[in-house]
Amino acid sequence: MKLTNHQRSNLLAILILAWGSTAMVGHMINSPTLKGIGLASAAAPYTKVFCQAQTRDGKDFETFTADFTIFYQLEDGTEQSMSITPEVYQKLHGPYQRRNVYGAVLAYGPALPEPMQETTLRYALLSPGSVPSELGIPDSATHHRVEMVSRTPKTNNSWTFKPNIITK
Structure with missing residues (x-):
């Protein structure tokens, strides 16, 4: 199945959102590995300012x-x-x-x-x-x-x- 440009854009957005959430999700599910991967990538912010x-x-x-x-x-x-x-x-x-x-x-x-x-x-x-x-x-x-x-x-x-x- 061939994806349209619109579908490719949506898929890319979903992947970026998933990758950008790894540090927060890793923290929530108590997975130091997932959290560490997200933080090490510098693409997954994990702000603890208001906490x-x-x-x-x-x-x-x-x-x-x-x-x-x-x-x-x-x-x-x-x-x-x-x-x-x-x-x-x-x-x-x-x-x-x-x-x-x-x-x-x-x-x-x-x-x-x-x-x-x-x-x-x-x-x-x-x-x-x-x-x-x-x-x-x-x-x-x-x-x-x-x-x-x-x-x-x-x-x-x-x-x-x-x-x-x-x-x-």
Whole structure:
């Protein structure tokens, strides 16, 4: 049987859809092999942006239902805070890839290995530490920390992230 151009196009679309779904289907049916093939092909995206992650101690949390606040201390010793809203986050300079790293370290903070989280926060907040000034925080501010509070119903999870050096 000879296929028409239209039928060939439809068949190709079905094959591309099937191939592009391998990583997600592999995850859903708990097949590491299928998931791995899909991921290795780079043709099967498997985004876990709007999902649950697991903390280092095994608790589930939702990465997209949290409020973030950065706290810092002024020279006179008073503590100030700033909610990290989409409007504030837009003040970060540079390409998407740079801003995305900081967003991922915050959203996935409880799941990341502590050395990775601390190193990234130290780089962002302390040395070279350009993020505070981009957000309008005084250069003289010290004792930076970020608090993440879950808004997931029926939970009251919160986490505090600090670079392991607390002054500039």
